[in-house]
């Protein structure tokens with residue numbers, strides 16, 4: 394689905410945040426990225442949707458329709474079949490499926506490509522002075538002409554998409570609330586709904602639960618897992634709790650000092666052995682601070 | 689006991705040259721400029737009785753019945769202030785956006801815009817007014833133009849600094865949705881700075897009301913012009929009334945505007 398080839402990132406001040414990263418991520422995976430603070434996890438996520446440009450290297454997205462920049466994933470025939478079963482009429486012969494290197498895109502093409510990649514953040518980054526529905530509808534910006542998005546007038550079809558997204562994260566009753574009235578967990582659910590409204594194929598989550606209490610943490614992780622499984626959204630999440638990674642991810646990637654130093658399928662090894670391996674990623678013993686703890 | 693433990697400790701004080709130099713410069717500047725301006729405390733004291741005589745003419749009593757004739761020019765002054773700050777805000781908004789280096793990440797745009805802004809900001813409204821009176825003739829148009837440029841400089845400086853201080857996470861989030869520059873502005877920046885922006889506009893309005901009251905003195909319309917005319921004809925009691933009414937008008941507007949601003953941010 395996504396293939397990073399020799400990706401490096403050096404910030405203007407000379408910090409080498411990513412050093413020659415090679416990583417392939419497959420459709421439907423839930424990848425947890427673990428590593429110490431400062432290892433380069435956030436930078437890695439932000440290069441995938443190019444809100445931070447790479448210094449060198451390429452990031453390919455597989456089977457992207459060259460006309461619409463929609464992603465058809467690792468198995469386009471199955472994706473098309475799924476779409477058809479949902480009543481969306483797509484024919485393979487109308488598509489021009491190519492591998493697109495997002496680092497080479499500019500302007501409108503870059504924006505359309507980005508619109509198919511959702512992103513959520515530790516600090517939620519929803520617009521506090523807007524209502525919940527406006528926040529979720531903002532996920533539709535790339536699908537609408539600028540005059541509409543500026544005036545905030547979205548078509549009924551988009552509103553339905555937004556309502557469905559809110560329903561999926563069980564927060565439909567807050568549709569018309571102002572975002573700043575919500576709790577942290579609710580804000581993150583609105584952010585997930587915004588990604589759903591994008592009809593994103595990929596979800597990038599940068600420490601999505603790091604500012605939530607333990608109970609809310611599991612709640613929000615359940616929703617992320619839900620959209621990963623039910624909607625087949627390929628998910629890449631920076632996490633700093635190993636128990637969350639073991640519980641929710643299908644694969645764990647360890648980053649240290651801008652390099653990938655560990656990469657394993659979660660169900661290919663015993664959890665306790667993975668934790669032992671992670672001590673090498675962290676360069677220190679795994680302790681209480683690395684667990685969310687009791688559920 | 690060893691010899692050096694009894695030795696007297698001599699610490700060299702750091703030279704406070706910079707401190708004394710600064711004081712010297714300040715003293716020199718104060719006396720120098722007083723001398724240059726021909727300011728003489730003896731003269732001021734010896735003219736004190738004249739000052740009292742003038743106060744007597746102005747306020748004992750003021751021309752109460754002149755109040756009704758003050759209302760119209762006073763309104764004109766407030767209008768000038770409103771129009772000036774409103775137009776200033778209108779132009780200030782797009783210009784602040786161009787000046788903010790976290791939105792337009794291009795030094796070749798930010799820097800010239802900021803230089804122009806700083807130039808506008810350093811010219812006092814009164815000088816602008818005098819200039820516009822010379823170009824466009826006597827009247828409130830020149831005054832409005834002066835207040836407009838003055839407010840523009842003030843509001844855009846404050847606003848672009850606010851834009852640069854926003855939470856950039858929201859910009860990243862909106863960018864990640866595939867938004868273009870206009871949409872980033874609309875969804876990530878405007879909601880964050882709108883209350884401040886309105887507050888700056890109100891602040892400019894407050895400053896403008898005070899400035900507008902004076903601008904008439906160079907012929908730029910409003911209450912100042914009425915003041916100047918009456919003073920020229922030595923109607924001191926009317927001048928006294930103008931001062932009283934203007935003072936309270938400015939005070940009331942200040943209090944109201946300040947309260948709104950407090951609620952905004």
Ligand SMILES: Nc1ncnc2c1ncn2[C@@H]1O[C@H](COP(=O)(O)OP(=O)(O)O)[C@@H](O)[C@H]1O
Nearest residue numbers: 404406408410429430431432433434435436437
């Ligand atoms: N905008 C930036 N400018 C310069 N250096 C940065 C910037 N963002 C991050 N860094 C540096 O890059 C390295 C990786 O940071 P980051 O990707 O945020 O790591 P993580 O998310 O794993 O904590 C750190 O050394 C950090 O200080």
Ligand SMILES: [Mg+2]
Nearest residue numbers: 431434435436
């Ligand atoms: Mg980080």
